[in-house]
Amino acid sequence: xxxxxxxxxxxxxxGGDRYTNRAALLSSSQEHCDRINFHVLDTADYVKPVTxxxxxxxxxxxxxxxxxxxxxxxxxxxxxxxxxxxxxEHCVPDLLxxxxxxxxxxxxxxxxxxxxxxxxxxxxxxxxDTTVFIIESTRRRVAVEAVLENxxxxxxxxxxxxxxxxxxxxxxxxxxxDSDGSIExxxxxxxxHRKVCNVSYPFFRAKAxxxxxxxxxxxxxxxxxxxxxxxxxxxxSDEEESTKEDNMALLRFHLKYEADILFxxxxxxxxxxxxxxxSLESYDGIGPPFNCIFKIQNxxxxxxxxxxxxxxxxxxxxxxxxxxxxxxxxxxxxxxSCNVWGNSTEYRxxxxxxxxxxxxxxxxxxxxxxxxxxxxxxAPNQExxxxxxGNLWLRSLKALKYKLMKITVHAALQRQFHSPFIFxxxxxxxxxxxxxxxxxxxxxxxxxxxxxxLGGLLLxxxxxxxxxxxxxxxxxxxxxxxxxxxxxxxxx
Numbered sequence: 463x464x465x466x467x468x469x470x471x472x473x474x475x476x477g478g479d480r481y482t483n484r485a486a487l488l489s490s491s492q493e494h495c496d497r498i499n500f501h502v503l504d505t506a507d508y509v510k511p512v513t514x515x516x517x518x519x520x521x522x523x524x525x526x527x528x529x530x531x532x533x534x535x536x537x538x539x540x541x542x543x544x545x546x547x548x549x550x551e552h553c554v555p556d557l558l559x560x561x562x563x564x565x566x567x568x569x570x571x572x573x574x575x576x577x578x579x580x581x582x583x584x585x586x587x588x589x590x591d592t593t594v595f596i597i598e599s600t601r602r603r604v605a606v607e608a609v610l611e612n613x614x615x616x617x618x619x620x621x622x623x624x625x626x627x628x629x630x631x632x633x634x635x636x637x638x639x640d641s642d643g644s645i646e647x648x649x650x651x652x653x654x655h656r657k658v659c660n661v662s663y664p665f666f667r668a669k670a671x672x673x674x675x676x677x678x679x680x681x682x683x684x685x686x687x688x689x690x691x692x693x694x695x696x697x698x699s700d701e702e703e704s705t706k707e708d709n710m711a712l713l714r715f716h717l718k719y720e721a722d723i724l725f726x727x728x729x730x731x732x733x734x735x736x737x738x739x740x741s742l743e744s745y746d747g748i749g750p751p752f753n754c755i756f757k758i759q760n761x762x763x764x765x766x767x768x769x770x771x772x773x774x775x776x777x778x779x780x781x782x783x784x785x786x787x788x789x790x791x792x793x794x795x796x797x798x799s800c801n802v803w804g805n806s807t808e809y810r811x812x813x814x815x816x817x818x819x820x821x822x823x824x825x826x827x828x829x830x831x832x833x834x835x836x837x838x839x840x841a842p843n844q845e846x847x848x849x850x851x852g853n854l855w856l857r858s859l860k861a862l863k864y865k866l867m868k869i870t871v872h873a874a875l876q877r878q879f880h881s882p883f884i885f886x887x888x889x890x891x892x893x894x895x896x897x898x899x900x901x902x903x904x905x906x907x908x909x910x911x912x913x914x915x916l917g918g919l920l921l922x923x924x925x926x927x928x929x930x931x932x933x934x935x936x937x938x939x940x941x942x943x944x945x946x947x948x949x950x951x952x953x954x
Contacts, residue, residue: 463500465515472512475499485521502543508618508665509698511542546667547615553699555666556614559622561693561711563595564605568718571596575886595689595715596884597680599722599762603633606676606713610695614705615668617697622661627690630678632659638673666697682842685764687882690714721769721883722762723840725875727892729754736859736900748787749856754894756848756873760840768881769838771848773873776829777804781816783858784809785824785869786896788832790851798846800836813861825870838875848873859898869896 463480464470470480476499488494502512517536520529529535547553566574568590572583575598610622626632663672678691691713701709731752745751756773760766778784788805807830821828840846850871859867874891877883 471505472500508543511540514539553615555617555699556705557695558611558708559695559711561608565595594718597719599720604678609673611671617666617699619698620663620666623694624659625692628684629681629686633677633679636675718884724759726757729894733897749854751853754850759845766840768878770876771836773834774826775832776824778830783813784855786854788852792849795846804832813858818864822867867898
């Protein structure tokens with residue numbers, strides 16, 4: 463059986479092999495019949511028939527009868543599979559394929575993750591230039607639920623081709639219902655960077671339905687702004703062209719990735735007290751130094767780009783009095799490009815009188831600032847530090863009128879419009895605040911001391927004069943006359 467195939471599709475019941483030899487005694491003018499039972503093995507080819515080959519010969523051709531040389535000694539017979547279709551044995555299937563993924567849309571992400579009301583989520587969705595699907599920072603896989611259905615007659619050698627974009631890698635297939643089938647993954651041309659999986663169903667009966675789940679992992683080496691998964695079903699049976707449109711399911715999504723970043727800040731200076739005897743000599747004639755650091759760490763699977771860091775540093779009041787001096791700005795990543803504006807402005811060397819007691823909080827909204835914009839690109843597990851080096855301007859801090867003043871350095875992360883990344887934090891920003899207090903000057907000028915002393919002495923002299931006029935300082939004289947000594951009662 464199936465002598466031309468390396469692996470036969472049928473075996474004999476006796477012996478479990480494709481071959482058998484039997485001896486037969488043939489009587490003259492009589493038919494001889496041997497019944498040989500066999501069984502069909504599990505196979506993917508039910509289209510081509512199973513071939514049977516029978517050969518016969520004499521056991522001892524040198525002794526006894528002879529065979530006619532012109533008579534054939536071999537016979538080949540093909541036994542087709544019954545396809546279960548119409549009387550003409552021509553099967554016309556009608557395959558239907560449906561698929562959907564578990565990726566959330568921007569609306570679903572907004573409601574479930576950001577927990578915003580429907581109206582706010584509608585506005586959030588419109589902030590993107592097209593319909594997008596969100597990849598959360600903790601997601602590593604994409605799942606696709608698919609259903610393959612045959613609404614027509616039996617289909618033979620049904621094959622499901624599964625291909626995906628280069629940023630996905632096929633991980634697993636789980637069938638939801640019992641069905642014969644095998645899965646095999648092969649690579650297409652290298653220039654396409656696509657991996658294809660073929661799922662084979664040798665016999666897909668009429669009205670049958672198979673549900674299965676596909677899992678894909680995100681690639682660690684290929685990053686794309688979109689995702690594509692294509693499923694295509696076909697068979698060796700002749701399906702009509704009018705029903706082939708639903709044999710393919712294409713999932714193509716524009717993606718936005720949730721950036722998994724850690725945004726922190728630190729500063730060498732948080733509080734400074736301005737005292738009347740504060741000297742500029744100990745600070746190189748400027749003021750106390752500060753060292754501020756804003757750090758960004760990419761904790762996610764994907765590289766982060768299309769993100770801008772914006773830093774604003776208040777350096778002077780609106781009255782033109784300098785608050786601090788920014789000496790240097792450093793980013794510890796070579797490929798980071800930054801632009802700095804406003805640090806070359808010249809302010810008066812000697813401060814003017816200015817009252818800040820009513821507006822003690824100074825930031826980018828009410829002060830002259832230095833603006834710094836940097837494009838951020840971070841590979842997975844990479845970090846970048848933005849460092850600000852400078853000094854407080856002690857001359858102004860001593861001259862300005864205030865009791866407590868706060869100078870706030872503001873840093874914010876902003877996504878560019880076409881950036882593939884979004885932030886779960888609505889306003890990813892950090893602040894560093896310098897709290898500056900001023901000690902009251904209790905030193906009294908000399909003229910006030912001299913004037914107060916003279917005034918006090920004058921007041922004392924007038925008081926003494928008044929008392930002298932009233933006789934307060936006169937001595938009591940007793941004139942003793944003879945015989946007129948007062949009695950103790952009179953003295954009393």
